[in-house]
Amino acid sequence: MSSISSITTAHAPQHDMIDLLVIGGGVNGCGIARDAAGRGASVMLVEQDDLAGHTSSASTKLIHGGLRYLEYYEFRLVREALIERDRLLKIAPHIIWPMRFVLPHSKLLRPAWLLRLGLFIYDHLAPNMTLPRTRAVRLQQSSVGAGLKPEYTKGFIYSDGWVQDSRLVALNAMDAASLGADINTRTRLIGATRQATYWEATLEDTETGARRTIKARTLVNAAGPWVAKLLHRTLAVSGNKQVRMVKGSHIVVPRQFDGPQAYILQNPDKRIIFAIPYENDYTLIGTTDIPWTQDPGHVEISGEEITYLCDSFNRYFSKSVSPADVKWTYAGVRPLYDDAAANASAVTRDYVLDLNTDGGAPVLSIFGGKITTYRKLAEHALEKLAPVLSAVSSPGWTASRPLPGGDFQSREFDKLLARLRAKAPYLDKKTAWRLARNYGTRAFDIAGRAAADLGQDFGGGLSEREVDYLMDHEWARTAQDVLWRRSKLGLVLDQAQVTRLDAYMTHRRTAPSVSHVA
Known part of the structure; x- marks a missing residue:
């Protein structure tokens, strides 16, 4: 195996003006930087903290179509996500791998016929799926039902994928850098002046306070929970699109069941919770959906959420967990596009790309999205920019190129x-x-x-x-x-x-x- 070079500025754009300044080092920002650099654009990415420092490291770590989104008729999103699921399994087989999910049927909740219908649609919504399809299971006669309470006798087993989410971000940044992008962590955009054909942006090193000014033909606002604030306050660009911040929290407990399978558990409030094998010795349980209006940079799980997740698990499993069993917790804010849904769980997980060219150089803002569709989001973002930025007008290329370390089957x-x-x-x-x-x-x-x-x-x-x-x-x-x-x-x-x-x-x-x- 050949070695790789260290991070240097050798590949950094050496131009008086760069094509693209990407603000935000989460999965969407790094995905866009990678795609644009691979098309030949000069790219700089700035992230105020560490890569994947917020939302992109606080997911449930699934590459999935989103089975429950079918209830909200999000068929386009689910289809796109299912197609992307198969692509990502191929380009990052080290950090993304298939997982089977057990869905126990509760007589008190959704009827079995509805679950069967939803899973049938899930299996057939996208063409040429490679993962095993759904099958029914008699839980008391199968090893996957061994830890469940005896009242759960029927269920279904379907396929999705698991991802090491923050590593996905780092690998996209690595590939972007290998293609010429200049990746800058601990660097904040503190101001930008819009000119007719470019932005003059002031950047600050968050550790030393040192400042510098650069020029960029286009800005990509992939700031996640800060996307609206950055657009309206820092860039002084008007618009009516907003984010709906929803806190999702998880708990990690000692391993609670044998086998490689995960479980998807329905709750009386119609939410679903996952229980997933985690880092060999643990079980990950999550997530919650709590409206959030405070600082997205400082998010913690509440005692009520811990109890809710424990209760959700205990509703199905014979061996119960309590808050005292929790070894680690994490919480993050999902910056969803605000579609005015009354229920936080019903807010769309689809993404909206807002291109603004009023009065000068363009800025593209990313609202919403989910980790599974980050690569396709990046393609769509550059397609939207192509008419105003010729440097990204070449065809998309990321669907088949392995991420660093993923060059094997x-x-x-x-x-x-x-x-x-x-x-x-x-x-x-x-x-x-x-x-x-x-x-x-x-x-x-x-x-x-x-x-x-x-x-x-x-x-x-x-x-x-x-x-x-x-x-x-x-x-x-x-x-x-x-x-x-x-x-x-x-x-x-x-x-x-x-x-x-x-x-x-x-x-x-x-x-x-x-x-x-x-």
């Missing part, structure tokens, strides 16, 4: 893992699996040498060499970046280990001379 993952273990026999089974799942073929850049080359062990199989890789290639700057966004090793490291990791990263970041991963 999904069915070949076990072979990839075996090759990694043969190349690095010093790795324990769990660490080898984690490296293969996080990095795919790029895992050999981390663990393809002698054990001594890995440097110190920070705990949980996290080596100095892996940390260096993440700092050099994936914009990681703090222990939190590594432990909760580039991985989920925050679940296993203790506070002393976290402190030691943070000290190492701080020293490496601030030392006069740093050695990079070869």
Whole structure:
């Protein structure tokens, strides 16, 4: 396996004026930056925090069509998402993989015929689906029903996908950088002046306070929960489109059931909750839908939400969970397009692209969207910009190009893992699996040498060499970046280990001379 170069400014746009300034380092912003750079445009992306620092690392981590959206007649969105599900499984088989979902039937809620109809539509709404289709199951006669309460006798099993959401963002940013994009984390747009043919934008380093000014022919406002605020206040662009912020919270508990399957659980309030195998030793339960009007940068789960999620799980499973079992929680704000729906759960998950050219250079704002459709959203965004920005007028190309580390077939993952273990026999089974799942073929850049080359062990199989890789290639700057966004090793490291990791990263970041991963 060939090694890759460290993050540098060698690929940064070297023009007095760039084609595209993308504001926001979530999945939509990084997807747009990647697509535009691959079409030959000069691109800069700025993110005020870390990549995937907010909404894009707080999802339920599913690549799915959205079965429940059929109840709201979102057929176009579900069809597009199902098509994208298959595409993403092919271009990122290391971080996205198929998962079977068990839907127990409750006699008190939706009738079985309605579930069967919805699942039939789900299986056939998009052509040439590759995942196994739905089948009915007698829960008490199947291993997938082993942990469920005895009153649940019938159910259905259908297919969707699982994704390491924040890694998806980092890989899109990596590919964008390899194609020439200039990716800047901890950088905030603090103001922009609109001219006839370009924007003059002022950027601020959020760590040092240093400022610089650049010129861009077009702005893409992919600021997520801040999209409307940035458009109307920072850019002083008028418009009537707004975001509807909805808080979604999750809990992580010790593993509650055996097997690789996940569960989709219907609640009396007609919401659904997922219970999903997580990081081998845990179960992820979520999500909630709570209207949110406060600062989207500081979001936490409430005690009521924890109880709600525990109760939702306990309604179906014989082995109950309580708030005392919760090992970790996370919450994020979904910036949905405000379609005036009365119920937060009914707000559309579709996206709206708002192009404004009034009085000068264009700005494209992204309202809504879901992680599954980020790639298609990026294509649509550039199609919308093509008439006003010739640099992005070439055809879309991202449907088949693997993301970094994804240059293998999904069915070949076990072979990839075996090759990694043969190349690095010093790795324990769990660490080898984690490296293969996080990095795919790029895992050999981390663990393809002698054990001594890995440097110190920070705990949980996290080596100095892996940390260096993440700092050099994936914009990681703090222990939190590594432990909760580039991985989920925050679940296993203790506070002393976290402190030691943070000290190492701080020293490496601030030392006069740093050695990079070869």
